[in-house]
Amino acid sequence: MVKRLCKLNRHDIRTSMGEIQQLVMQPSYICGACARSAVDKSLLCKPQSLQIAKNDRLTQPLLSTTLGSQTSVSVLTKKTLKKQKKYQKKLAKVLKKQHKLMKKQQALQGKFTELKLLPLNDEISLTQFH
Template identity: 35%
Template sequence: MAKRLCKMNRKQIAENLGEIHRLVVAPKYVCRSCTRSSAEKSSLCKPAAIPPQHCQNKPLEEQKSCGLLAEALPKQSEQKADAVRRVVERVKAKVELTKASPVKKEADVELSSVDLLDKKAIKKAKKAIKKQFKQQKKLLKLAKKQGKLLKRQKKLEAGIAQSKVLTRQLPQLVELQNQSSIH
């Protein structure tokens, strides 16, 4: 079996079923792209080792110490972490403002409502930009299609013009042929 499990078609799978059963009885590796499992690393296109069961049964904090499992654990993106940091900083700033001046609560409420309006405006602007991008994409697609149709129309018109010329010349050619065969 030279081909990887991921690349096999139904006919090849049927032909090599015995070998496939042997490979998947006790899998040690899993393909990261198509999630097929196998006992041999060479039979998968993007193999990743399956961690032992005792590692999988541990709590989430202890799973990070297991090298094989750490790769499979979900990673928090840095953007989310930055967003969380910003929110925490805003909350801290608001708490400090409320402690410093209890009289300015109305101004603080106005600031938070401005933040919400600003976020809504940003969200609406993003939506509008996305919609505009989609419309431009559709227009480009239509322009491309129209260009293809125009090219096809010109080709057909050229073919029709050529056939008209030939139909006009056909009687003359037939007459010439008849005259040459008579002489």
């Protein structure tokens, strides 16, 4: 049998079921990686004492309920602020581009009006030289 229970595959588990049952009958350690339990910590890859694991489970819900509501509110406000800043940045970029295009349009309109204002006689005389 493999030295660690965490490394066993299905076939190994089936062949040594009796031996495994004896090791797991009254567990005092639990694996932190794969949540398997055993009597001896040498049989697990990341052993943790079962009493410590129970204490952690009891304190975590209390902390998560008190701190969870505060952190969730702050996370939501951070997210909304981030989205708002992103939207404002995008809006500023669009406004800058629009301003640039408006300047370009005014310049083109100015050139077009200059061409319209030229008298037809001047255009005819210019074409005769070419």
